[in-house]
Amino acid sequence: MRPTPAEIVEGLEYNLRADLLPELETPWAKRIAGNMLWALEHLKQRLTEEHALAVEENADLRGVLGAAAKARSGGGALAESLAGVDLTAGEAKEWPAPEELTAENARLRTAVDAVVEAFPAERDAAAEDLWREILGYIARQTERDGALIEVDPG
């Protein structure tokens, strides 16, 4: 439907910036208006990008769990530590609903958390490799979150 939600948010941003902010007199009121502008810009980013980023993150998490499953089949201290961890990566749906993505994301993140917590105290090469996989996901996720959060409200 037109206007899109993002277009409506832009209208709200315009009125806040052009009509309300100049009328505000106290530093506190101006600060709160600035917060509202940030929230609107963040909301716009979420409306346009969150779904695609969530699909990407879930694929990334499945990759980590796949690497963990491979490490578990390799033997050694890491394999032993991961013995009781649920490493089910699951299948990505072709057209997931937002709530399905969120539920799947929580499940996958919980599984990755369990992998981190199961790491052996002494790390061999296989453990270091898997740790780097996990940190790679974390770096990419920090970027993905940044795209939604590090917005410039102008």
Next chain:
Amino acid sequence: MEPDTIERLPEILREYLSERLPEVRNVSIHNVARSPGGNSRSMWFFDADWDGDAPVSKQLMFRANESTCFRDEEASLEKEYRIFRALRDTPVPVPANYWYERDPSWAGEDFVIRQRVEGDTNFRDLPAESQLAILNHFVEILAAQHNLDWEALGLSFLGAPKDGPECARMVVERWERATQRELLEPQPVMTATMAWLKRNLPTEVDRIVLGQGQVGPGQVLFRDDRVVASLDWESGFIGDPMSDLAYLDFMVRPMVGDEAMEGLITRYGELSGLPIRRDNMRFYTVFQSYWAVSACLAAVNRFATGEMRKTQTLVLGMAAPRSFLRRMERIVREDAA
């Protein structure tokens, strides 16, 4: 605070001061204004006049317990008040804290009435020579703070580690609990960072000191290139002095550059008599980032659950921790490279 309490605040303050100062007459309150500074607790500036032996005018501050990010378990207003009181008459300049009020019938929550010290907080826009002069003075204060006899000042209630290894272990355990309490969804970045912290706990601590938690620009008022008041003691702790130095380093180095920062660290070492333990500083750079993100998770929790659905809570919870999160992620990843 509730809107009707905010509206009635001048009257609340007049009645409160009249009750607290029974020997004076004609208490009047003027210029009540919300402070735009600070991210955690709500503050209002106000002026108070009264007649006693002579007319008195005071510039004061009302600091409410309502916090966007902190929980009492980790950083209560009462704890901060007690630290401020203990620091009076020490080399650490602090505003006078007059009253801590627990009775909710006044304003619906705990609050503190404190002296309002004249000074600036906007460090970033100062010329470089002013920045350095303020930082040099601040380092003197920090070294003096780390030489205080905190037991004699009555600060053992903050929880004293019994030895060096316990310094890091205590704070890590405290903030791991806080994180688990606040999380609304799994956060592998926090889990992985906690794993890193537990693998890298420092054990060598040369002196167990009173730390501030968040230190330096943003936490001090300055005037004429001198620090006139050290603010925000709600994160105060007893532990490793390298924690404060790490916080100062990562906040200040990007502004003043490597050479000036190293000079400040050297000077701190000379004044405090403490060796600079770089490994401990590295640990605390990650830890301080972890706890900042963790505190902001409480803001996310408060906003999302409806406990405090205000945009200041949202922005603090989501936008404020980004630089801490990036720093934490970068160091943990560097170690694995």
